[in-house]
Amino acid sequence: MTHTTQPLTQQQLGDIAAIATRVADDPFYVSDCEGSLQVWREKALTHVRRDESGEIEMYSFPSTYKVTDQIVELDLSTWDPGEDEIDDKQRQDIHDLVEARAVLPALVAEVRRLQRQRKYLIAQLAKRDAEPGRGDTALREFLAGEETHVVADDSDGPEHVDDCPGCEAFTLTGHRAVVAGDGQQQ
Structure with missing residues (x-):
């Protein structure tokens, strides 16, 4: 090589x-x-x-x-x-x-x-109807290295459950941890 x-x-x-x-x-x-x-x-x-x-x-x-x-x-x-x-x-x-x-x-x-993660994200972009401009914003946030964990909506794995505390819906990558006003992850 x-x-x-x-x-x-x-x-x-x-x-x-x-x-x-x-x-x-x-x-x-x-x-x-x-x-x-x-x-x-x-x-x-x-x-x-x-x-x-x-x-x-x-x-x-x-x-x-x-x-x-x-x-x-x-x-x-x-x-x-x-x-x-x-x-x-x-x-x-x-x-x-x-x-x-x-x-x-x-x-x-x-x-x-x-x-595999890239393939998943591309598939999510292709099959979801993001609100105008949200898909581009979400993709920029993801590529900027914002801390996220990618999960399927029906995931019940040890790293995530549907009612994951401290997560909010995040159209592109599954869920994103909510950060409190003091900068601490909740």
Whole structure:
């Protein structure tokens, strides 16, 4: 895929989604110890101990491993960040690449969610007779990022019921929370 600032085509998004599927269950781990910057597949590490949040806090490198288990190894001039600009740039690049890979599945899921929401909104605009000018105003409010939750009129999901306290009818997107005079959401 080439670098572009244009919106993604469905083919490009499909290609990215395929990558996200491949990497979802194959996290990488960055080791930065004594001038050796390494990236490993987490599943290759041994004696792994995780903290309460699931982050690796202790591990050992495997004594034997497949060549594909170690992704990269760089020998840096320094042991610690902040000592050399080039080493710091390499550290940051490696961490950014590993983190971008880790968040890719969530980003694809968010794009898909937004696509479904957009499709819903377009359908609502097409099938509802908004009072003159209200549809355009509602759409501008929505696109401006006003806090809304999109629900079907007959939704009884945990995030909304028909008599949702603090909501008022909102023709385009279902309902909108009412904000009191003091700016607090009710």
